[in-house]
Amino acid sequence: MAQASQAARDESAFTDAAGRDEHIAPAPRVSVQAFCETVETAAAIQGASEDRRMAKAHMRIQMGGLTAAVEAYQSAPTPNVIILESDERGEEIIAGLDQLANYCDAGTRVIIVGCMNDVMLYRELVRRGVSDYLISPIGTLQVVRAVCGLFSAPDAKPVGRIVAVVGAKGGVGASTIAHNIAFSLARDQMLDSVVTDLDLAFGTAGLDFNQDPPQGIAEAVFSPDRIDTAFVDRLLAKCTDHLSLLAAPATLDRVYDFGADAFDSIYDSLRATVPCVVLDVPHQWTGWSKQTLIGADEILIVAAPDLANLRNTKNLYDLLKAARPNDHLPRYCLNQVGVPKRPEIKAADFAKALEDEPVATIPFEPQLFGAAANNGQMIAEISAGHRTAETFRQLAQLLTGRVETKKPRSGLLAPLMDKLLRRQT
C-alpha cells in the first residue's frame, strides 16, 4: 500500500496529503439517477451528490436496484448517467442489463456497483457498454471520481488546479501572498500558472506585476456568451515565462455586482488549459465569492494576528469544512506578524481556536514589502535569498501538493510541511 501510494505521488504532479490523486474535474450539468440495494451504497452516493465537484449535476437516489431501474425506465426517459447496484451474481446482472438496454437512450452511461470481484464479469459488462464497475462497499469519493471521470476525456490535458487565496480581513496581504505564490509556482516549479484578480474595482495584481493590459477578467465576465478557452486565453497578459495574469480593470466606471455563478465558466475555461490557477479573492462575502471558495481545490486564508482576523478565520474554516466534507481542510497563514509595539494574538492561540496549525507565519517587513509593491516586483525579485521568499516557495509547493526533491534551505517550515504533506484527509 505504502509503495503504491508513493508511486502515485511520483507519477502525478498533484496529489493530496494522502497521496491520493486529486485531479477530479467537476461534473458538467448532467442528470444522474441511482438505484441502490443497500443503505450503505445509497449513503455513499448521497455524499457524492453533496460534493462540490457534483454541484452542477442533478442527482436522484432511490432503492430497488436493477429491478426498480428496469421498471422505472419503461415509462420514463433515461438520464445521462444511471448508477445501478446489484448484489446478484454475474448472469443475473447481465440479464437485467439486457432488459434495461431496451429502454435506455443511446447516450446514457451506466455505472454498476456490485459485490463480485470478477474480471470475467467486468469484461462482459464493458462489452455491453457499461462505463464503470465499482466493487462494494464503495466510498463517496469513488462515486465522485467515477461520475466526473465519465465526462473528462482520458486523453484530455490534466485539469488545472484552482488555488484560492483570501484575506480574513481587508489589507492583511492576501493579494500580495497570492501573487508571490503564483510567481514561485511559475519560476521555481515551472508550472504554467495564471493569477486571476477577482477584485475588479480595486485589484492590485496589475500593479504588483508591473502590467497594464488593455483587457482582462471584465471582458470575460461581462460577455458570458463569448467565454471559451480561446477567448479567455486572449485576455491573459504574459508576466513571465510560465506566468500570466487575468487582470482586473481597477476602474470605477462600472459597478461589479455579479450572480453566484458569474465566474464559473471562466474558471472552467482556465482549468481546461492552465495547470494552476491562483485566484486572488477579495475580502467580501457575496454569492460568487462564497461559491468560488467552496469550489476551489485549495484554499489559503491569510490572517493578521488580531482578534477580528481570528474570529473571521474561524468562521471561514467552519463554513468551508461543512461545505467540503470530502476535501482536506482549508489552510491558513499568519501575515504581518511582529508590528512593533502592537499587541498580537499568538500563533498558538490561532492553532488552538482553529484546531489546526498555520502553514506559515510571515513577519511584518514594511521595507521589503513596500519596495516590492512600489517597484511592481515580487519578493523573490527584490531579495531572492530572503527567508520570506523561501516561505513563498514552500507555500507554493504545499498548495500544489508537490513533494520537494531538494531539501528546503531554511528549516523554518520543514517539520510542519512534512506533517502537512502526510496529513490524512
Ligand SMILES: Nc1ncnc2c1ncn2[C@@H]1O[C@H](COP(=O)(O)OP(=O)(O)O)[C@@H](O)[C@H]1O
Ligand atoms: N508581511 C508584510 N509586511 C509588511 N507589509 C505587508 C506584508 N504583507 C503585505 N503587506 C502590505 O500590506 C498592504 C496590503 O496588502 P494586500 O496584499 O493588498 O492586502 P489584501 O489583498 O489582503 O487587501 C500592501 O501594501 C502590502 O505591500
Ligand SMILES: [Mg+2]
Ligand atoms: Mg486584495
